[in-house]
Amino acid sequence: MTQNNKNTVFSDVRSLQEMGEFGLIDRIQRLFNGNTDSQGIGIGDDCAVIPIDNDYSMLVTTDMLIEDRHFRRDWISAKDLGYKSLAVNLSDISAMGGKPEHAFLSIGLPDDISPGWLEDFFLQTHTACEQYGVRLSGGDTTKSPRPIVINYTVLGRICKKHIHLRSDAVPGDRIALLGNPGDSGAGFRLLKEQVPVNDNRHLRLIDAHNRPPLFVDEAQFLAQYSGVHALIDLSDGLRPDAGHIAERSNVIMRIELDTLPLSPEFTETCREFSWDMYNLALTAGEDYGLLFTLNPEQADGLARDFESRFGYRFSIIGDVQEGKADVVFKLDGRVKKIQTHGFDHFRSP
Amino acid sequence: MTQNNKNTVFSDVRSLQEMGEFGLIDRIQRLFNGNTDSQGIGIGDDCAVIPIDNDYSMLVTTDMLIEDRHFRRDWISAKDLGYKSLAVNLSDISAMGGKPEHAFLSIGLPDDISPGWLEDFFLQTHTACEQYGVRLSGGDTTKSPRPIVINYTVLGRICKKHIHLRSDAVPGDRIALLGNPGDSGAGFRLLKEQVPVNDNRHLRLIDAHNRPPLFVDEAQFLAQYSGVHALIDLSDGLRPDAGHIAERSNVIMRIELDTLPLSPEFTETCREFSWDMYNLALTAGEDYGLLFTLNPEQADGLARDFESRFGYRFSIIGDVQEGKADVVFKLDGRVKKIQTHGFDHFRSP
Numbered sequence: 289m290t291q292n293n294k295n296t297v298f299s300d301v302r303s304l305q306e307m308g309e310f311g312l313i314d315r316i317q318r319l320f321n322g323n324t325d326s327q328g329i330g331i332g333d334d335c336a337v338i339p340i341d342n343d344y345s346m347l348v349t350t351d352m353l354i355e356d357r358h359f360r361r362d363w364i365s366a367k368d369l370g371y372k373s374l375a376v377n378l379s380d381i382s383a384m385g386g387k388p389e390h391a392f393l394s395i396g397l398p399d400d401i402s403p404g405w406l407e408d409f410f411l412q413t414h415t416a417c418e419q420y421g422v423r424l425s426g427g428d429t430t431k432s433p434r435p436i437v438i439n440y441t442v443l444g445r446i447c448k449k450h451i452h453l454r455s456d457a458v459p460g461d462r463i464a465l466l467g468n469p470g471d472s473g474a475g476f477r478l479l480k481e482q483v484p485v486n487d488n489r490h491l492r493l494i495d496a497h498n499r500p501p502l503f504v505d506e507a508q509f510l511a512q513y514s515g516v517h518a519l520i521d522l523s524d525g526l527r528p529d530a531g532h533i534a535e536r537s538n539v540i541m542r543i544e545l546d547t548l549p550l551s552p553e554f555t556e557t558c559r560e561f562s563w564d565m566y567n568l569a570l571t572a573g574e575d576y577g578l579l580f581t582l583n584p585e586q587a588d589g590l591a592r593d594f595e596s597r598f599g600y601r602f603s604i605i606g607d608v609q610e611g612k613a614d615v616v617f618k619l620d621g622r623v624k625k626i627q628t629h630g631f632d633h634f635r636s637p
Numbered sequence: 638m639t640q641n642n643k644n645t646v647f648s649d650v651r652s653l654q655e656m657g658e659f660g661l662i663d664r665i666q667r668l669f670n671g672n673t674d675s676q677g678i679g680i681g682d683d684c685a686v687i688p689i690d691n692d693y694s695m696l697v698t699t700d701m702l703i704e705d706r707h708f709r710r711d712w713i714s715a716k717d718l719g720y721k722s723l724a725v726n727l728s729d730i731s732a733m734g735g736k737p738e739h740a741f742l743s744i745g746l747p748d749d750i751s752p753g754w755l756e757d758f759f760l761q762t763h764t765a766c767e768q769y770g771v772r773l774s775g776g777d778t779t780k781s782p783r784p785i786v787i788n789y790t791v792l793g794r795i796c797k798k799h800i801h802l803r804s805d806a807v808p809g810d811r812i813a814l815l816g817n818p819g820d821s822g823a824g825f826r827l828l829k830e831q832v833p834v835n836d837n838r839h840l841r842l843i844d845a846h847n848r849p850p851l852f853v854d855e856a857q858f859l860a861q862y863s864g865v866h867a868l869i870d871l872s873d874g875l876r877p878d879a880g881h882i883a884e885r886s887n888v889i890m891r892i893e894l895d896t897l898p899l900s901p902e903f904t905e906t907c908r909e910f911s912w913d914m915y916n917l918a919l920t921a922g923e924d925y926g927l928l929f930t931l932n933p934e935q936a937d938g939l940a941r942d943f944e945s946r947f948g949y950r951f952s953i954i955g956d957v958q959e960g961k962a963d964v965v966f967k968l969d970g971r972v973k974k975i976q977t978h979g980f981d982h983f984r985s986p
Contacts, residue, residue, distance in 0.1 A: 300752075304755075319760070355782075430707070
C-alpha cells in the first residue's frame, strides 16, 4: 500500500537537473512526511530538533562538501578547509540559538593527499573545536577514488523555550543582521575570475569566503531573549534566506538596501570591477551572518544589551509586514527589483 | 603551545598509503585525545556514547560510502543500496545494544542519476526506516562531480546500564555468534570475479552482500541480559572484529572453526570454486552478524530464552581466555593459522 501510492515521487521529471535541488528535497520530504511526526521537527529548518527531556532538545545538522563542487584545492588551503567545513555546521546550530557540542567527521581522501595537508587540516580542526568548545566525538575515514569528501554531523543542545525557528517572524518585527553580506560572495568571485590579488581588501574578502566569521556566542545570547523571534544563518544568501523566513512565517520581509552593513572592502571592490553590488550582497551565499527578527518594542533595549556584551552593534535592515510571503527591497523609498534565485546545487553548472 | 607539541602528528610518514587507515585513525585519536573526556566515549567503539540524563545515553554512528570504492552501480541495485547504506549504520547502533531512532542522510548525486534510480533508492530507504522504526530526521543533498557519495549519521538511545562495549569480555566467557560468516564475502567475490551466476546459492550469497540481514531486535534483547558482556557487529570480518574485542578487553579469543555456523550455500560455493573457506569466512567483511561474549553460567538459560523469543539459536563458537590480546583458531584440537588482516581502506588497492 505504502509502495503503491508513493510510487510516483520522482517519476514526474526526466532528470535530476529538471528536478533541481529544492525539487529533490521537496520530494524526499513528501515521501518521508508521515515519518516525521510530533516527536521532532524534521527536514526543513537549519537543524532537526530532537527532544531529550522536559527542558532540553538536541539539535542536529549535517552537511556534505565535495571537492570541485563546494571547494577547489587550489582556492582554499587545508587549514581554511579544516576550519570552514566545521564552521558551516556550527553556524547551523547557532542559527537556532543552540550550543554546538559534538562533531562527527566523515572524510574521504584520495591517494595524493600529503601528510602535510592532513597536518594542516586536522590541526586547524582541533583548534576550531577548542575555540568553540566542541568535541570531535567520532567519524569515519575512507579512501576516495578522486575527490576529497567531507561530511560533518554536529549535535548541539538547546533549552526548549529558546528554540528559534524560521517560522517565528511576526508582522511588525524589526529585521536585524549580524555580519557583512556579500564579503564571502565577492571573495569567491575574486577566486573564480582569477583576479590577480593585489591588495589587502581582496585578501580580506577571500578570507571572508574561506574563513567565514561565526556568531556562535552572539546567537546563544540572542536566543535567550523572548523579543527575538525568527533566526537563521546566511548560508544560501540574504535574499533566499530572508525568503525562507518569509515562506515559513508567511510574511513579507521588507529590507531597506541603504541600511545593509556592507563592508568598505566589499563596496570598493565592487566599484573596482563594476560588479552589481546589491545583486552580489543579496544573492551570493556562504556569508554565515545571522539574520533575525525582533519585537520592535524590545529592539532598543536588546541593542543596548548586545552592544554592552559584545562591544559592537547589530544592524536593523528592515521590518516584517503582513501579506503573502515575499521579500521586498527598497532603495530611496522605492521598491527595487532584485533578479536571480538562490544557489541550486543541481541546476547550476 | 598546543600547536607546537602536536605539530608532528602526521609528518612521520610520507604518504597516506604508508600511514594506512588505522594509522590515520590512530593519529586523529591522539590529536583529539584531550578533546574526548569522561563526558562520553569517543572515537573507537562502534558508536560514540553521549550521556543525555541519569538513565539514558545517546549512541551516534556515522559512515561514508563512495561509489567505486564501497560499491559499484553495476553490482548493486538502487534498492539494495538504499537498504544497505542505512542498514550498516543501524548495525553499529545494535552492536552496542541500542535502539536506532533518527537517521540523517547526506547524499551527493552526479548528473546522470535517473529519477527511476532515485525512486528505487528512496522508496527502499523509506521501507527500511519503517521496518526498523527509524525516522529520517534530516540530511543534505548536493550534486557530485562524479561518484555517488552517501553519508549516514544514525542516532540511537540506550539505557546506560545496558551499554555493551568491545572492552567488556571477561576470561571464561563463551563466544557466541549470530549470522553466517562468509556469506557476504562470498557474494562479493562472485560479483568481483564476474562469475556467471547460475543458481540460487549464488544469488543468496550476493543477496547477503547487498542486503545483509540485521539483528536489531536480537541485539536489544541480548543487551538487557547482564550475562552478555562484549558485543560487536561483524563489519570488518570475524577475525579482525574478534581482534577488536581481544585488544580492547586484553584477552585471547579462542574460536573453534568447526563450530562456525557456515551456510550450505557458502560451503558449497567455496567447494565449487576451490576457495579457502575459513580464510574467506574469517577475513571478509560486511557480514553484519553479531559477535558477543557471555558468562558461561548464564549461557544455557540465555540460549533457551533467546530461542523461545526468536525461534532460532545463536551459535557458541569458542571461549575467552586470559592472556595477551590475540585471536586463536582451533580445528580438530589443533591451532590453525589464519593469515591476512582486516580490510584497510587506504592500503588495499
